[in-house]
Each structure stands twice: as C-alpha cells, then as structure tokens.
Amino acid sequence: MANPLSEILDEYEFLDADDRYRLLIDLGKALEPMPEALKTDATLVRGCSASVWVYPTRLPDGRLHFLADSNAAITKGIIALVLQAVQDRSTAEIGAIDIEGALEPFDLKAQLSSNRTQGIPNMIALIRETAARQV
Numbered sequence: 001m002a003n004p005l006s007e008i009l010d011e012y013e014f015l016d017a018d019d020r021y022r023l024l025i026d027l028g029k030a031l032e033p034m035p036e037a038l039k040t041d042a043t044l045v046r047g048c049s050a051s052v053w054v055y056p057t058r059l060p061d062g063r064l065h066f067l068a069d070s071n072a073a074i075t076k077g078i079i080a081l082v083l084q085a086v087q088d089r090s091t092a093e094i095g096a097i098d099i100e101g102a103l104e105p106f107d108l109k110a111q112l113s114s115n116r117t118q119g120i121p122n123m124i125a126l127i128r129e130t131a132a133r134q135v
Helices: 006-013 017-029 073-086 091-096 099-106 120-134
Strands: 052-058 064-070
Touching: 006 017, 006 099, 017 073, 052 073, 052 120, 064 073, 064 120, 073 099, 073 120, 091 120, 099 120
Parallel strands: none
Antiparallel strands: 052 064
8 A cells, every 4th residue: 555645755855854843733734623522531642742632433434534633733743644644544444554654754753852752653553443443
C-alpha cells in the first residue's frame, strides 16, 4: 500500500524546521472541528503531554471516521498526520496500514521534543484498537 501521507511528505521535505512547524499547525487547523461534548475522559488519549481526544464514528458504509482535537497546535498537527493515514477507511484497511512506517519519513522525533511525540504510539494504538473492535 502506498504511503497515504506521500503528498504531505513531498511538501514537508522541502521545508526548513520553522516551516515544518507551520505546516503541522496548518494541518491541525484544517481538522474537522470536534464538538466540546465529545472531549471527555473516555475520548482522552493517555500518555500525551498535551490533551488529545479521539472519537471514532462509523460511516453508513462501515468505514471509520475519526474526530480529534488537542489543546496544543503542534500536537493537533501530528494528530492530523495520523488521521490522514486512516481517515474514512475500512477496519481491514486500518489494520493493514503501517501507520508508524507512514510517519517515519517525517522524522518527528528529530523535529519535535520528546514530550510532543511520546503520545503518538498511544494515539495509533487507540485507532488500531477501535478498528479491531469494529470488525
């Protein structure tokens, strides 16, 4: 399966560090708004330094659609990257996607402080668990 993030990566690779931050922030701003009522303890992703909420919904054809938000702009951009890889896909597709591999070329650990990236595995695990439960 091709990297679902390849278009964003093409742009990202040409940017310097400051512009990479701006791109991540812009991706976060472009996320579909998440209603405040969905930002609960049940949708909070554990282990993130910032508050991150992920709420899965099911489209009529069975594909998963995620609403997500964070109280930190860069973190919200990272969420947007993760969602770009899995948004509106079937549970089988989500299970087959190497999300970590798709994110690897962005080298987020080198770009961001460790406390900004420590929650990414938890976010990915939550998405995978959600997809597995929906089968």
